[in-house]
Every structure is written in structure tokens, then in C-alpha cells.
Amino acid sequence: MQSVRSFTSALALGAILIGSQAFAKSDITIAMQLEPPHLDPTSAAAQAIDSVVYTNVFEGLTRFMGDGSVVPGLAESWEISDDGKVYTFKLRDGVTFHDGTAMDAEDVKFSLDRATAEDSTNAQKALFAGIESVEVVDPLNLKVTLKEPNGNFLFNLAWGDAVIVAPESIENIKTNPVGTGAFTFDNWVQGDSITLKRNPNYWGEEPALESATFKFISDPTAAFAAMMAEDIDAFDNFPAPENLPQFEADPRFQVLVGSTEGETILSTNNKQPPFDDIRVRQALAHAIDRQAIIDGAMFGYGTPIGTHFAPHNPAYVDLTGVSAYDPEKSRALLAEAGFEGGFETTLHLPPPSYARRGGEIIAAQLADVGIKAEIINVEWAQWLESVFKGKDFGLTIVSHTEPMDIGIYARPDYYFQYDSTDFQALMDTLNSTTDPDERTKLMGEAQRLISNDYVNGFLFQLAKLGVAKAGIQGLWENAPTAAIDLTAISWSE
Incomplete structure (x- = not known):
């Protein structure tokens, strides 16, 4: 009788084990x-x-x-010409799109x-x-020719x-x-x-x-x-x-705390008065207490930045001192620029917590030096349409999560509308430079230039805060x- 019960129990246990494997999450x-x-x-x-x-x-x-x-x-390998201008890509064989059509060099050419x-x-x-031209060599090989060498092309x-x-x-x-x-x-x-x-x-x-x-x-x-x-x-x-x-x-649960490529900034419309005056932008920067924002909005998670560059990048330069919190200096700069009594502007805030929570703190800090920022909460689609595309804003808060994206400051029509021929020339030089040490030097110069021009209020590097089972x-x-x-x-x- 005992052996029958043991056999039955074993069968039940086996069913449980088989079931757990069959229904593994x-x-x-x-x-x-x-x-x-x-x-x-x-x-x-x-x-x-x-x-x-x-x-x-x-x-x-x-x-x-x-x-x-x-x-x-999708590129299995590539070869780069001696002058750094021609990339020949070998594509993986047998790749199909989800609709069953083959992915080949024609699709890559179409995309580029x-x-x-x-x-x-x-x-x-x-x-x-x-990119100067894209040439299909055969279904699995294509050639991309650049106008100038670009050390960031594969990136x-x-x-x-x-x-x-x-x-x-x-x-x-x-x-x-x-x-x-x-x-x-x-x-x-x-x-x-x-x-x-x-x-x-x-x-x-x-x-x-x-x-x-x-x-x-x-x-x-x-x-x-x-x-x-x-x-x-x-x-x-x-x-x-x-x-x-x-x-x-x-x-x-498990908590995953890491870093992102997200430079969180008080984006400033450089072509909209009074922000077209560098003294006003400098006053704005000195009115901001970064640590108070990190503590109040992010509960201590985040790394202060003084330029648009990730602190974990080996080429990072700590320039937080250039725009250190100094409300007295901020008031003096505003007076020098003709705004002793301050001025009014708008502060568009998209949905993320760092923006909505940080915006409340920043608005209070700006008010302390005489800048009255009207908070306008917008949904993400509205932000893309009115701020990013329409450039209809004074100030806004957003985290730029694209990797190594300091090059956006070389685009005069980008939404914060910074137009510096010196910076644009510097980016051209950086893009055509392949020597690692020289690239590091140029990236340092780029960081200093936008920091000294007070293009935006550089706040903090966004932390990656994940929670999972x-x-x-x-x-x-x-x-x-x-x-x-x-x-x-x-x-x-």
C-alpha cells in the first residue's frame, strides 16, 4: 500500500515538474x-x-x-578605405523583414x-x-562614400x-x-x-x-x-x-540604478528676446541651484553637469563652476542687461517627473532673482509640435537621451536656435578627425564653448532608475x- 502511494506521489510530483517547465513564464x-x-x-x-x-x-x-x-x-562586417571616406558593408545573408520580404542592399540604400x-x-x-553617395554592389554588399572622413560614422x-x-x-x-x-x-x-x-x-x-x-x-x-x-x-x-x-x-523586487545619455537641461530659446543676450542667459544659469533640483525632484539621483556631455564619457570636462549657483551675480547681470526689475517668460514642461517636479523648483529659483516663469504643462505630442518643431517657447526642461549628441549645437535651426560659426567649424573638424587623442581635445573645446556661451541651463545627467521583479x-x-x-x-x- 505504501509503495502504491509512493508511486502515485512520484507521478504527481513529475506532473508538477513537467507542468512547471511547460508553463515557464x-x-x-x-x-x-x-x-x-x-x-x-x-x-x-x-x-x-x-x-x-x-x-x-x-x-x-x-x-x-x-x-x-x-x-x-545587419552589417556582418565592413572595410574602410585608407582615406577614411569609403565604407564597404557586407550584409548578413538570409535576413528577412517581418512581412517575409528579403532584406538586402537595396533596402539599406533606400533607408539612407x-x-x-x-x-x-x-x-x-x-x-x-x-554621405555623398550610396552604391549597391550586389544584394549583400554596398558602398557608402562620405564627403569627408567621419570618425563617428559607425557610431x-x-x-x-x-x-x-x-x-x-x-x-x-x-x-x-x-x-x-x-x-x-x-x-x-x-x-x-x-x-x-x-x-x-x-x-x-x-x-x-x-x-x-x-x-x-x-x-x-x-x-x-x-x-x-x-x-x-x-x-x-x-x-x-x-x-x-x-x-x-x-x-x-530588484532595483537597477545606472546612468543614461540623458543630459537634462533648462533649454533656452536663444533667438527669443531677452535670451538672445548672453548676459541674460548667464544670469539664468547662475540663478539655478542644481543640487537642490537633484535632491528635490530626483531624490538625490543624478550627476550635476555644466555642459552638454555625459560625465561617464572619458572626454568629459567638469564645467559646473562656470555656471555655479550665485543669485547675487544673477541679479547683477540682469541689471546690466537692462532687466533690474526682472522679466516674464514661459516654462513649458513635458510629462516626465524630472521636468514637472524640476520645473516647480526652477520656477521658484528664477523668481528669487526676478524672473517670473509661467509654467505651462504640455503633453509630449504638444511639446514636440509647439516647442521642438514650432520653437514657440521661452524655456523648457527636457533630457536629451541621444548618445554623444553635442553636435546638435552645430544646428542653427535646432529648437534652442544656437548659432555659432565657431562651434560649427569645431564640429566639422571633430567629424573629420580620427585620432583618439585629438578627438578628446576637440570634444573638450566643444564643451567649453557652449558652457561659456551659456547656451542652455545645464542641470544634471539623468540617472536610469529601473524596478523589476x-x-x-x-x-x-x-x-x-x-x-x-x-x-x-x-x-x-
Whole structure:
């Protein structure tokens, strides 16, 4: 009788074990604070687009890894001519788009030509301005000729703005993205979530996840409640840093604290009076207490910056002293510029916590020196339309999460409208320089120039604050680009 019970128990135990293996968790729900305006990373500046589709749906010739390195993507290898101007790429064989069509050199040419076209809407069109021609050698080989050598070219090709798209599916790319990545677009419930499914025909290593849902939760209080209730599995860039100690003390969760490429700045409209006067911009900078903003809005998470450059970059120069907090100096500069009684302006704040919370603190600091900033809270789509595109603002707060993007200051038509021929010439020299030591020197000069011109109020480097269930592996701790890379994520047994 005992042996029968033992045999029965063994069968039951085996069924449990088999069942646990059969139903091992292979899906994930990851929350984000912002919903993308659409899903075409090659025609908008919204970070939320790349967060969903970078590497997962769309891939480029090269790609960023979680440690910031640039590795081959759809390009298996490449050769660079002796003069540094011709790149010959060998593409991976057997790669198909999600609709079953082959990915070949014609698609790469289409993508690069589209990015460089006169009517291109690519938010980072300047990345491709140095391309002189793109020539298809054969289906798996193509040649890209540059006008001048560019030491950043392979780095630039890793951006989400440089992913490869196909002419057959470009018409509906914003709502039905068709790429070559490890996941296919499945469904978008506007205002709620986007779902991706594993691509059964992926050319690379099969991901552990079968599906992933990106859930949009904008309110920090709701984010905390959803995470604590385990309604979601992870929250990328958790918007309520004050709650992190509670998650750290709870064995159900893990907290991932790293860095991003996000220079958080008080963006200033350099062509709008009175900000076209460097004395006013300097006064603005000296009115800001960075540490108070980091402590008050980010609960201590963040690194003060004095220029538009990431502190973890080896070429970083600490220039925080150039714009040190000094309200008396700020008032004196305003008086010298003819604004002894101060002036009024607008402060547009997009939804992220660093902007809304930081904006309240900055408005109070500016008021202390006589600058009355009217806070205007805007949704992300409104910010893109009125501030980024329309340049209709005085001040705004935003974190620039693109990697090594100091080159934006060489674009006079960029939304903060800084126009310096000296800086533009410096960027031209940097782009044509390949010697590492000389590039470091030039990057230092670039940092000093925009710091001394007080182009923007440089605040802090955004920390990456992630919260996830304890069993999840493979999440990026740092964010070398805006991405939630699903390809390496798995659940521990």
C-alpha cells in the first residue's frame, strides 16, 4: 500500500515538474511613463519610440549594446578605405523583414537615401549629412562614400534614427512597423499598451521571451501602485525615485540604478528676446541651484553637469563652476542687461517627473532673482509640435537621451536656435578627425564653448532608475541609448 502511494506521489510530483517547465513564464509586461506618438524611429525625436522598437522591431547596420559598445548589426562586417571616406558593408545573408520580404542592399540604400533626402523628416538628419553617395554592389554588399572622413560614422549608424526599413512597408510604418528584429508588432491599444510577439523567422539568436507588452503609466503614484501590486513585471525609468527604498527592502523586487545619455537641461530659446543676450542667459544659469533640483525632484539621483556631455564619457570636462549657483551675480547681470526689475517668460514642461517636479523648483529659483516663469504643462505630442518643431517657447526642461549628441549645437535651426560659426567649424573638424587623442581635445573645446556661451541651463545627467521583479534577468542597467532591449531578457528558474 505504501509503495502504491509512493508511486502515485512520484507521478504527481513529475506532473508538477513537467507542468512547471511547460508553463515557464515567457512573457513580460514592462511599464513606461510616455506613450510613443507613433512607431517610426526615423521620423520623430520622441524617446518613447526607440524604447519600444529599437533592436526589438527595427535594426541598423550597427547597434548599441547595454555597455555602450557598438557592434555589428545587419552589417556582418565592413572595410574602410585608407582615406577614411569609403565604407564597404557586407550584409548578413538570409535576413528577412517581418512581412517575409528579403532584406538586402537595396533596402539599406533606400533607408539612407530617405534619411538624407531634401524632404527627410528624420529628427537626426544631420547624422547623415556627410554621405555623398550610396552604391549597391550586389544584394549583400554596398558602398557608402562620405564627403569627408567621419570618425563617428559607425557610431551614428547605431542610432535608432538609422535603422533599416523597406519601401514595401514604409507607407504604414507609423502604425504597423515592419522591421527585421527579433520581435514583430502585434497590437497597439491607444492610451494603454503596445504588444510585440517573438519573430519565428529571426536571423539571429532566438530570444527567451515569446511576447512583451509595453504598458503606459504616466502618473508616478499609479506607477508605484502597479508595481507593488505586481500588475506589471518591470518599470523602465521608474518615475518616483522617492519610492525606491521601499522596493530595495522588498525581496520581490530588484532595483537597477545606472546612468543614461540623458543630459537634462533648462533649454533656452536663444533667438527669443531677452535670451538672445548672453548676459541674460548667464544670469539664468547662475540663478539655478542644481543640487537642490537633484535632491528635490530626483531624490538625490543624478550627476550635476555644466555642459552638454555625459560625465561617464572619458572626454568629459567638469564645467559646473562656470555656471555655479550665485543669485547675487544673477541679479547683477540682469541689471546690466537692462532687466533690474526682472522679466516674464514661459516654462513649458513635458510629462516626465524630472521636468514637472524640476520645473516647480526652477520656477521658484528664477523668481528669487526676478524672473517670473509661467509654467505651462504640455503633453509630449504638444511639446514636440509647439516647442521642438514650432520653437514657440521661452524655456523648457527636457533630457536629451541621444548618445554623444553635442553636435546638435552645430544646428542653427535646432529648437534652442544656437548659432555659432565657431562651434560649427569645431564640429566639422571633430567629424573629420580620427585620432583618439585629438578627438578628446576637440570634444573638450566643444564643451567649453557652449558652457561659456551659456547656451542652455545645464542641470544634471539623468540617472536610469529601473524596478523589476526579482526573477527577471537581462535588463539594461545603463542606457547608452533610449531602448528597452528585449532580446536578452529572461526569467530565472
